Amino acid sequence: EAFDQQMSALTRAYLDWHLANGVSDGRGFFSQYRDTCGTVDVNAGSIAIKVVDVFYAERLPLSILSTDSFIASALVRQGVVPCSPISPSTGVTMQALNLYHIARQRNPHFSIQAYVKTLCDLQGVQFHPYLSRQFSIALDVYLQILSNVESLVHEAIGRSNSNWRLMHACPACTYTLKDEDPLQFKLLYTMDGNDSLKRVLKKVTRDDSESAELPSTQSVGGDRYLTRDYVNNFAGDSSVDMLSVDDKDNPCAGRWNNMKDEKTRRMWGVFDESGIFMAVCRHGFSLVIADMVQSGEQSKYPLAVVSKLLDVFGKDLGGGYDIGCRFKTTLSRSVLGQSARELNHTSLVGAFHGHAHKRLCQLDHLTTYVKGLGLEDLEGCERTFSKSNALASSVRYSSIFHRRQAIANYFQHADDFEVYANLSTFLYNNYKQALGIL
Ligand SMILES: [Zn+2]
Ligand SMILES: [Zn+2]
Numbered sequence: 001e002a003f004d005q006q007m008s009a010l011t012r013a014y015l016d017w018h019l020a021n022g023v024s025d026g027r028g029f030f031s032q033y034r035d036t037c038g039t040v041d042v043n044a045g046s047i048a049i050k051v052v053d054v055f056y057a058e059r060l061p062l063s064i065l066s067t068d069s070f071i072a073s074a075l076v077r078q079g080v081v082p083c084s085p086i087s088p089s090t091g092v093t094m095q096a097l098n099l100y101h102i103a104r105q106r107n108p109h110f111s112i113q114a115y116v117k118t119l120c121d122l123q124g125v126q127f128h129p130y131l132s133r134q135f136s137i138a139l140d141v142y143l144q145i146l147s148n149v150e151s152l153v154h155e156a157i158g159r160s161n162s163n164w165r166l167m168h169a170c171p172a173c174t175y176t177l178k179d180e181d182p183l184q185f186k187l188l189y190t191m192d193g194n195d196s197l198k199r200v201l202k203k204v205t206r207d208d209s210e211s212a213e214l215p216s217t218q219s220v221g222g223d224r225y226l227t228r229d230y231v232n233n234f235a236g237d238s239s240v241d242m243l244s245v246d247d248k249d250n251p252c253a254g255r256w257n258n259m260k261d262e263k264t265r266r267m268w269g270v271f272d273e274s275g276i277f278m279a280v281c282r283h284g285f286s287l288v289i290a291d292m293v294q295s296g297e298q299s300k301y302p303l304a305v306v307s308k309l310l311d312v313f314g315k316d317l318g319g320g321y322d323i324g325c326r327f328k329t330t331l332s333r334s335v336l337g338q339s340a341r342e343l344n345h346t347s348l349v350g351a352f353h354g355h356a357h358k359r360l361c362q363l364d365h366l367t368t369y370v371k372g373l374g375l376e377d378l379e380g381c382e383r384t385f386s387k388s389n390a391l392a393s394s395v396r397y398s399s400i401f402h403r404r405q406a407i408a409n410y411f412q413h414a415d416d417f418e419v420y421a422n423l424s425t426f427l428y429n430n431y432k433q434a435l436g437i438l
Contacts, residue, residue, distance in 0.1 A: 002085035003141055009069040010141065011148040013076040021079065029053050029079055029093040033060065047071060051080050053093045055122055081142050083134035092138040100139065105413035108390040112136050143405065162223055163312050170285040172423065184372025185318035188282040190350060191305050192322060192381035193297040195275035196389040199403050200396055224408055226290040226304055234303040251358040252325050273403065277301035279309065280380045283426060284419045286411040299330050307336055310343055318346040320378025322353035325361045351377035375430060
């Protein structure tokens with residue numbers, strides 16, 4: 001997109017706007033605009049553009065200074081994100097974009113169309129589908145700017161390591177105090193796949209097997225997402241099939257017929273991404289996410305997740321997984337087997353799923369019987385998914401990029417505003433519960 005070439009100028013313009021706007025006392029775009037109207041430089045050019053805010057829209061001349069690199073960056077500097085990169089006729093205010101951006105995280109059902117219709121109703125304008133399209137373009141630009149600003153900030157404060165977020169994902173798990181006693185498990189996480197966040201494959205004709213989606217240069221920032229390529233590095237390992245029945249050491253072998261790929265293969269034809277596979281720490285912070293692509297829960301997804309976690313966290317990890325006993329065998333036979341043993345990785349089974357395992361297996365893997373687990377049930381994924389499932393309706397027919405954007409933004413917001421905010425209460429309640437038991 002033409003926006004890509006302008007992005008660094010747009011990011012600088014956003015920073016200028018944000019700096020100037022810090023003292024605006026919460027006034028909206030239009031009242032500010034009228035205040036500064038008289039002070040426009042006589043040498044400045046101007047462009048007339050329809051500015052859309054939440055309660056009001058008007059066609060206004062906005063100034064273009066000689067210091068502005070692009071028309072778009074001139075608009076962004078004044079708090080308006082244009083809906084087209086070269087000669088925009090319409091723009092949306094930062095406030096209107098930010099309102100939707102945040103509202104969507106709190107209510108993932110809230111679609112762009114619903115928001116644009118809300119604005120139309122408020123302003124007494126008839127809704128047209130092209131308005132949604134325009135808003136969606138401006139929103140993408142806005143989110144891209146925000147993510148660029150975030151990486152600039154991280155760079156400025158020395159957090160440019162690409163694993164920085166993951167290394168500090170959870171204050172309780174990853175922040176070690178001086179002289180702190182080491183625990184049996186340095187970090188307990190739980191991972192699972194979830195098929196709610198499917199996305200329908202777009203095809204040109206009914207018999208076409210290729211996706212009709214246009215290739216896009218847009219990509220989602222942040223390190224939460226494992227790329228498809230990273231995951232596929234572990235695809236060769238699928239020879240160690242997680243669900244093969246011939247394992248003598250495993251008392252639960254042959255129990256997981258419901259997870260066999262053939263049973264659900266027909267479904268994969270319809271969907272491109274068939275869900276997500278993710279790991280969360282025991283406090284509920286999201287660690288990594290991978291897309292499951294045209295398949296069920298194959299072994300490459302947990303292997304990719306474990307590989308990333310071993311790389312970043314190193315020794316003494318404990319991981320809960322609903323078929324943890326089976327995955328232990330898979331892991332030790334895979335390319336990761338050596339380092340998993342050296343780094344003392346433990347595969348466990350969550351308390352709820354444990355009931356489907358045989359008694360002998362439970363004694364080895366079930367959280368109830370393993371020393372060092374305490375009250376932890378390693379079922380955090382189910383709690384996380386029960387909330388994130390609300391995203392399903394908005395990602396099913398979106399593009400690859402927009403689906404990832406929605407998922408990544410959702411988990412970032414949930415970590416910052418939900419999980420982090422509830423962390424103290426969570427720890428306090430667990431502590432009280434533990435005291436009660438002791
Ligand atoms: Zn944690
Ligand atoms: Zn088992």
